Amino acid sequence: MKNNSTNPGDDLQAIRDIMERSSRFLSLSGLSGIFAGACALAGAAIAWLFILDSGNIRYDEYWHSAGVTHSFSMRNYLILDALLVLAAALLGAAYFSRRKAMKAGTNLWTVSTKRLILHLTIPLFTGGIFILILAYRGNIELVVPAMLIFYGLALVNAGKFTFGEIHYLGLTQIGLGILAAIFTGYGLIFWTAGFGLMHIIYGAVMYLRYERVEDIET
């Protein structure tokens, strides 16, 4: 052992640590999920109360009965609402990830961050275009199922490069998306369950599992 200055246990630990840090995005915070879920709940509440008149208007029926010109402003409000939720959720994710990275003393923008974003955006971008085509062709009842399914696929795809919970969150969203496609007309409920509730549940699990201890200590 004369040439081996360090202990083999420490060496193995260092190897494991570097392999993990260089291949997985570990700055993802459960708080991002909780925040995104809260934004989605708020967005759904706004849609239901103000845009859909407390459930008096079922969007897909309205769409089919009213002429396209009449539903134009409603469609725009719903799109604006969804985009605001998306923007708030993304800002939250960036903020909480940065916070977690700073606490851990690591950089946020690393190889694994880029890889995670790349693997997220391919299915998401495809889904976005597909949903625009659906909306353009008037298949409104399939918009929410497609959102959930493509988001779920994106998460399953990206799950390999971050915490394992993301993989299961993705599978849950895919399941909800398929159910939403079967039970059309309950789009807003499935949307709220997937983007609201599930984000909060999985976010809370991740927070309790990986972060709470550190937060109490500091």
Place this chain on the structure above:
Amino acid sequence: MKNSIANLQKVFESRIRLGIMSALMVNETLTFNELKELLGVTDGNLASHLKALEQQEIIGISKQFIGRKPNTTYKATMHGRYLFRQHLAALEKLIKNR
């Protein structure tokens, strides 16, 4: 026991070289800056270790241009992967035999 010590690769005794190789085992290619950030070492230090690994054909270097900026990426060679696996197995054996 004797055999496992013989399998320990002298080239991986340095923690930095061990780190470079660990990262290149799970990433197809990495740039100089990515390695630097990951390992938290200085330019000069990293460069000298990379050179040593390259000379022993444990890693390969490819130089490309992105626009006008030179971009050097590193990847583990087959030989390097083989040596690293041997080194890992030797380390594990050492721990088990304690």
